[in-house]
Amino acid sequence: MTDTSDPDGESAGPDAGDADGDTKAGSGEPVVDAAEVEHVAELARVRLAEEETETFADQFAEILEYFEALDEVPDLDREEELVNVMRADEVEAGLAQEEALANAAETEDGFFKGPKVS
Amino acid sequence: MSTRTASEERAVVIGLEVHVQLETDTKVFCGCSxxxxxxxxxxTRTCPTCLGLPGAxxxxxxxxxxxAVKIGKALDADIPETTTFHRKNYYYPDLPKNFQLTQYDAPICADGELEVSVDGERRTIGITRAHLEEDPGSIQHAGGxxxxxxxxxxxxNRAGTPLMEVVTEPDFRSPAETRAFLAKLEEVLEYLGVFDATRDGSLRVDANVSLVDADEVTEDGSVPEAVLADAxxxxxxxxxxxxxxxxxxxxEITRQRNVLRRGREIEQETRHWDEGRGVTVSMRSKEAEKDYRYFREADLPALEVSDWKDRIPIPELPDARxxxxxxxxGLDDEAASKLTSTKEVADFFEDVAGEYDPELAATWVADNLLGELNYREMEITDVTDRLDEFTRLVELVDAxxxxxxxxxxxxLREMLDEGEDPESVIEREGLGKAESDEVETAVEAAIEENPDAVADYHDGDEGAINFLVGQVMQATGGSADPGQVNGLLRERLDG
Structure with missing residues (x-):
């Protein structure tokens, strides 16, 4: 565990590098590197093969580039933000157990059933 | 970090994160019960919102x-002008949305405090912040x-129950202080009517524990931040x-002391308290990375409720009461503490004290009633609707x-065990004070049957009168009033 977590623990290095990359977005340097993709995949509990990591790094960079289009959007007058939107503390009818479980891939005794987690 | 020798004294530093369930009828972000x-x-208590279904x-x-505002007031905290909600992203099946709705950089309460008393010493514990969030669902690790x-x-069912997370400063110097704080916090929350301690899982606590050089603790008991960051x-x-x-x-403190004694370093880690075995166990999970990627919840507009502090009243809190x-x-410390242990007890006492001598009411509620309830593992709330019966009992004694x-x-015991009212217990057990005829007869008989005691009394032996009183009490099955019997005896003997 220490072996695999050490690079992450020391991530001040690579992370700082990423942060630089982010600020220089559009300047041609890689916005998302393989380490970042692996980190996100791990948080999402998705296992990626090495070549997938490279593919996703490229794709992430492309996707992020699309957002640059937002820089072109002119300033607009916008609606004032809402505040204090609340509901009264009154019980509303919800879903019956069968309805709640209707889309579940697997169930057991009224529970959603999933793989083991730790 | 300097190398430390095992002989160096170490001070304990503890900070708490306390999660309390708020007593509302519905969940925090939907109308589920x-x-x-x-x-x-x-x-069976879900809807598209708390199940995280698309579009909800x-x-x-x-x-x-x-x-939350009441809690803020009670903790003497600031309610900021604007408070907002964030998504805390992590991937675990207790969260159907893969994020928890919580607060991040603008919590609803900040910078409060709560005073506790430990072994007679007053300590003020700083409250860093308190924020609103949703409870996750509950999961069972099945098959082992x-x-x-x-x-x-x-x-x-539990997902979306409103939670308040109260985060303290690292102000605790012993486990006993944390226990006193948690008891006090529960007491205050119950007084506010926002919390039910009897509810399963209504209080959950995470604690950060470290040991620092005792020399680093300043005179006011605080520990410099740099020292804390280093530990x-x-x-x-x-x-x-x-x-x-x-x-x-x-x-955990003993464990850390032992690690240091062996010359090893304390690992920065998350440990799980195993109540059954009485040990903490390293969780060794990747969750330690703690990358929650917080971002503003766009579906929840900001709150501006700082003025609610003036609008929402809170009841008198336990210390003030x-x-x-x-x-x-005019109660002593012990009676005052007992009688304010819960809001229900305090209310009950004040109802009785309003009608009778407060001292009598204090004795009856603090000593007799609470003692008998405790013995039966009952709560004051089990008898609050029988206040009338209880005051009648006090009245009968008073009269x-x-x-x-x-x-x-x-x-009292029969009232609690059988649910009877005081009059029917008295009737059934024949406990009404003896008719005076019966007492007089018993007094006459006692004098007649105990010439030796009578002679002793006349010789100036005061103890003899007690013996005679005892005889009368026995003859009347304990229903006579000992003071009255004493008077009657003296009247006869002296007259």
Missing amino acids: TEPADDEEPN LPVLNEAAVEA SIESATHTLVNY NRAEVKNISSHKGAEKALAY RERFRTEY GELTVKNAEEVV
Whole structure:
């Protein structure tokens, strides 16, 4: 565990590098590197093969580039933000157990059933 | 970090994160009931919002915000002008949305404090912040322990229950202080009517524990931030009671001392309190990375409720009430503390004290009633609707119609055990004070049958009168009033 977590623990290095990359977005340097993709995949509990990591790094960079289009959007007058939107503390009818479980891939005794987690 | 020798003295530094469930009728972001489901049937208290179904939108429960503001007032905290909600992203089946709705950089309460008393010493514990969030669902590791489970069963009935997370400064210097704090916090929250301690899982505590050089502790008991930052700490999770907190922390401190004694370093890690085994266990999970990627919840507009602080009243809090009981009713510290232990007890006492001598009311509520309830593992709330019966009992004693002994040892006990009213217990047990005829007859008989005692009394032996009183009490089955008997005897003997 220490072996695999050490690079992450020391991530001040690579992370700082990423942060630089982010600020220089559009300047041609890689916005998302393989380490970042692996980190996100791990948080999402998705296992990626090495070549997938490279593919996703490229794709992430492309996707992020699309957002640059937002820089072109002119300033607009916008609606004032809402505040204090609340509901009264009154019980509303919800879903019956069968309805709640209707889309579940697997169930057991009224529970959603999933793989083991730790 | 300098190398330390085992002989150096170390001071304990503890900070708490306390999660309390707020007592509202519905969940914090949807209208699902927070009542426990019938037969604990799983997944019967859900809707598209708390199941995280696509397109469902959260709408904040006003009652949860009111509760949070009350807590803020009670903790003497600031309610900021604007407070917002964030998504805390992590991937675990207890969260159907893969994020928890919580607050991040603009919590609803900041910078408060709570005073506790430990072994007679007053300590003020700083409250860094308190924020609103949703409770996750509950999961069972099925087919074995958390390690050996084969699958997971998930119940979202609890998901979305409003929680307040109260984060303290690292101000605790012993496990006993954390226990006193948690008891005090619960007491305050119950006084506010926003919390039910009897509810399963209503209090959950995480504790950060580290050891620092005792020399680094400043005179006012605080520890410089740089020292704290330098000390590796363990976060102990899964504590669910005051007692559990004291035990878990005592264990963890001993464990850390032992690690240091062996010349090793404390690992910065998350540990799980195993209540059954009484140990903390390293969780060794990747979650330690703690990359929650917080971002603003766009579906929940900001709150501007700082003025609610003036609008929402809170009841008199336990410390203030204790002080008032001392001054207004002339109670001693012990009685005042007992009688303010819960809001219900305090209300009950004030109702009785309003009608009778406060001192008598204090004795009856603090000593007799609470003692008998405690013995039966009953709560004051089990008898609050019988206040009338209880005041009648006090009235009967006050009027001299029932002896204290019979009231305490027979009537009160039967009232609690059998649910009877005091009059029917008295009737059934024949405990009404003896008719005066009967007492007079018994007095005459005692004098007649005990010439030796009478002679002793005339010779100046005061003890003899007690013997004669005892005889009369016995003859009347304890229903006579000992003071009256004493008077009658003297009248006869001296006359």
